[in-house]
Amino acid sequence: MTEKHDVLSMTDLAADLPRLLERASELKAMRKARTPYRPLEGRYLAMIFEKPSTRTRSSFEIAMTDLGGHAVYLSPKEMQLGRGETVADTARVLSRYYDAIMYRAYRHTDMVELAKWSSIPVINGLDDAEHPCQIAADLLTLWERWGGSFRGRRLAYIGDGNNVLNSLLLGTAITGLDFVAAIPEGYRPKAPLVAQARAIARTTGARLEIVRDPREAAKGSDVLYTDVWVSMGDEAEEAQRKAAFQGYQISAELLRAARPGAFAMHDLPAHRGLEITDEVMDGESQAIWDQAENRLHAQKAILEWALVGTPPAARAPRPPGKGKAR
Numbered sequence: 001m002t003e004k005h006d007v008l009s010m011t012d013l014a015a016d017l018p019r020l021l022e023r024a025s026e027l028k029a030m031r032k033a034r035t036p037y038r039p040l041e042g043r044y045l046a047m048i049f050e051k052p053s054t055r056t057r058s059s060f061e062i063a064m065t066d067l068g069g070h071a072v073y074l075s076p077k078e079m080q081l082g083r084g085e086t087v088a089d090t091a092r093v094l095s096r097y098y099d100a101i102m103y104r105a106y107r108h109t110d111m112v113e114l115a116k117w118s119s120i121p122v123i124n125g126l127d128d129a130e131h132p133c134q135i136a137a138d139l140l141t142l143w144e145r146w147g148g149s150f151r152g153r154r155l156a157y158i159g160d161g162n163n164v165l166n167s168l169l170l171g172t173a174i175t176g177l178d179f180v181a182a183i184p185e186g187y188r189p190k191a192p193l194v195a196q197a198r199a200i201a202r203t204t205g206a207r208l209e210i211v212r213d214p215r216e217a218a219k220g221s222d223v224l225y226t227d228v229w230v231s232m233g234d235e236a237e238e239a240q241r242k243a244a245f246q247g248y249q250i251s252a253e254l255l256r257a258a259r260p261g262a263f264a265m266h267d268l269p270a271h272r273g274l275e276i277t278d279e280v281m282d283g284e285s286q287a288i289w290d291q292a293e294n295r296l297h298a299q300k301a302i303l304e305w306a307l308v309g310t311p312p313a314a315r316a317p318r319p320p321g322k323g324k325a326r
């Protein structure tokens with residue numbers, strides 16, 4: 001492979017997303033059957049975490065080990081990066097040891113800088129702009145639940161117009177899934193990103209709306225998705241955010257306003273009693289734990305794609321069709 005497969009945004013996965021979801025599901029079946037599969041033998045992943053992580057760290061490390069490779073956890077606090085070595089110099093050095101870098105950063109500009117100076121793929125493990133690996137896992141979760149199709153479905157996002165929302169906007173547009181977000185004024189996604197998502201949605205036939213009222217968003221939706229009101233880095237605004245998001249909670253009552261059979265999603269960590277109730281988290285009408293598990297399987301597909309290439313589909317590919325993409 002000559003092309004460097006960075007994953008800085010959801011859009012970097014766009015062209016290959018249908019096959020990546022299918023591949024993630026194949027890798028999931030292999031893991032469940034404990035079938036050894038080690039295409040990444042002798043490959044190394046650097047994982048730089050500027051912020052805490054439970055899911056991203058564990059799932060990337062296990063994904064690498066399961067696929068025969070090795071992952072190394074790096075924290076800027078213990079790296080020279082934290083003492084003033086530049087992102088560019090760090091990128092050049094890590095490129096001499098490793099085969100890919102997963103980076104969880106405060107600033108998307110640092111993510112772009114790292115990718116610019118790395119000769120190896122850089123995978124965004126969350127920054128202030130996007131969280132593409134999360135949304136790949138979430139789309140896998142929906143794809144499984146809906147039998148491999150997003151056609152005729154609608155996802156409602158309730159809450160903050162943050163990194164998760166940005167990747168979700170792009171991911172739903174790419175897959176042709178109708179999308180509505182209920183977001184208070186002042187917390188909406190930036191206009192260029194919405195315009196980018198709308199341009200993609202026009203090509204796949206997905207509908208995209210941003211409203212204020214959570215009940216309006218829930219009505220006619222198959223899934224209600226939420227994320228924290230106070231993201232990592234937003235802690236100074238905690239009080240004002242908690243006030244602004246009152247009423248933007250996924251509850252059993254809000255789920256009842258959605259389509260029959262609707263369920264909740266949350267990328268986690270959750271703040272129970274704020275953006276989502278205990279009752280929903282602990283109930284049956286949710287896909288939250290499947291989402292968390294699918295981080296592992298989706299990231300395996302991404303790592304394989306970025307490092308050695310995705311093997312061709314076992315069955316004949318679908319003929320290119322008009323209208324909505326899967």
Ligand code: CP
Nearest residue numbers: 053054055056267268
């Ligand atoms: N959802 C997610 O990225 O979780 P972590 O912060 O625990 O990695």
Ligand code: NVA
Nearest residue numbers: 162164231232268269
């Ligand atoms: N929006 C959240 C996601 C956590 C996985 C944050 O950035 O903290």
